[in-house]
Amino acid sequence: MKLSKKDQLIEAAIKGEDFGELVNIASKLLNNPLVIISNSYNIIAYSKTFSVDDSAWTNATKRGYITLEFGATLNNWNQHVDHTKNIDCITVTEISKYTRRFLKMIYKGKIMGYLNITDVNNCLDKVENSLYLLVASLLAKEIAFNHRDYSNHTATFEEILFELSNDAFINKLHFIDRVSSCNVNIQTQYQVACVDLKHFTSYNAREDNFKNEILSFFPKSSIIINNQLLIILIDLAKRKDTLYSKKLENYLTKKELIMGVSDTFHDLYEFKHYIKEAKSSIYFRKFLLKKERIINYDQIKQFDLLNKFSVSELPYYCNQKLYNLYIQEKGEGTEYIKTLRTYLEFNHSVKETAEVLFIHRNTVNYRIQRIKELLEIEIGDNHQINELLFSCALLQIIEDKYNID
Numbered sequence: 001m002k003l004s005k006k007d008q009l010i011e012a013a014i015k016g017e018d019f020g021e022l023v024n025i026a027s028k029l030l031n032n033p034l035v036i037i038s039n040s041y042n043i044i045a046y047s048k049t050f051s052v053d054d055s056a057w058t059n060a061t062k063r064g065y066i067t068l069e070f071g072a073t074l075n076n077w078n079q080h081v082d083h084t085k086n087i088d089c090i091t092v093t094e095i096s097k098y099t100r101r102f103l104k105m106i107y108k109g110k111i112m113g114y115l116n117i118t119d120v121n122n123c124l125d126k127v128e129n130s131l132y133l134l135v136a137s138l139l140a141k142e143i144a145f146n147h148r149d150y151s152n153h154t155a156t157f158e159e160i161l162f163e164l165s166n167d168a169f170i171n172k173l174h175f176i177d178r179v180s181s182c183n184v185n186i187q188t189q190y191q192v193a194c195v196d197l198k199h200f201t202s203y204n205a206r207e208d209n210f211k212n213e214i215l216s217f218f219p220k221s222s223i224i225i226n227n228q229l230l231i232i233l234i235d236l237a238k239r240k241d242t243l244y245s246k247k248l249e250n251y252l253t254k255k256e257l258i259m260g261v262s263d264t265f266h267d268l269y270e271f272k273h274y275i276k277e278a279k280s281s282i283y284f285r286k287f288l289l290k291k292e293r294i295i296n297y298d299q300i301k302q303f304d305l306l307n308k309f310s311v312s313e314l315p316y317y318c319n320q321k322l323y324n325l326y327i328q329e330k331g332e333g334t335e336y337i338k339t340l341r342t343y344l345e346f347n348h349s350v351k352e353t354a355e356v357l358f359i360h361r362n363t364v365n366y367r368i369q370r371i372k373e374l375l376e377i378e379i380g381d382n383h384q385i386n387e388l389l390f391s392c393a394l395l396q397i398i399e400d401k402y403n404i405d
Contacts, residue, residue: 089103094203196229197228
């Protein structure tokens with residue numbers, strides 16, 4: 001008795017067929033070509049059962065990975081979910097004349113990659129949802145059990161970085177063993193730059209323009225996308241030029257993107273910690289007076305430290321008169337504290353304070369005089385200035401925590 005295509009797939013998996021052959025059998029079951037994409041957006045495998053007259057499909061399978069910008073779109077999964085379907089999927093019509101459907105391949109709650117079905121032969125809606133889920137689940141399990149061998153290739157450096165960012169290594173020895181085949185010096189001078197991609201969408205799946213643009217600013221760097229972040233590992237030992245430029249600032253402004261940059265470090269195994277620094281730089285940018293597009297961790301380090309305290313602890317470390325003014329001001333909206341902080345950060349310049357706050361110079365003078373009266377101070381020596389600036393930072397964290405809660 002001839003087995004159904006569904007049973008053929010299940011039997012092939014039980015017998016331990018090659019991953020590529022499983023993809024071909026799954027393609028016949030769904031009657032459309034398939035592409036299997038890893039978490040790091042490399043193409044693990046693709047079906048060879050049907051010819052595909054589509055340049056986007058051909059380009060991706062030839063180069064072995066999808067474009068960075070479309071990878072960023074997949075990474076923002078929840079923003080693009082097809083709510084007209086009864087399964088968790090994304091349906092894309094913008095790439096070419098063919099419609100594509102993407103499903104997450106999940107095993108034991110962990111995303112192993114993405115299944116891409118292109119409607120070259122068969123309308124996507126003519127296939128039962130249960131078959132899509134079967135294929136996605138079966139291939140996810142295969143990847144989970146055979147992730148070193150499924151495509152018969154040595155792990156790329158980007159794949160290792162993705163694993164590092166997701167705590168995939170048991171310990172440092174496990175990491176060293178995994179990275180040994182990549183011919184990479186894991187003890188050099190690095191920095192991590194992160195770009196927030198929460199609101200980034202692109203359906204360019206043909207040419208990797210976004211990646212090439214980023215690499216033009218960070219040559220010889222490695223790039224991954226994870227948790228709605230574009231993450232760049234910069235090997236400073238390979239750079240002779242300065243890391244930042246007005247041109248990069250302008251590029252980020254044009255793309256409406258924000259970049260956070262970590263401190264330098266020397267042990268690649270600490271990669272995830274420095275991702276957190278770069279991510280914190282993006283988050284605490286809102287506390288800075290100058291809203292630049294590139295934020296170094298040094299600029300926000302004190303906020304990151306203070307944020308580790310509970311909101312109930314913070315007032316004890318604040319100048320008490322300033323804290324009382326903060327409580328009073330919450331109901332009045334006088335913006336005395338914001339004015340004080342700006343005035344101190346700009347070295348007592350009334351002109352610059354007025355420009356930053358978009359108020360008249362007379363208003364600045366009035367507020368500063370009123371603050372001196374309320375706090376009973378003259379804002380003179382450096383110790384006093386430092387205490388007030390530190391207290392202003394504390395109050396920003398307090399306000400942020402209250403808003404979150």
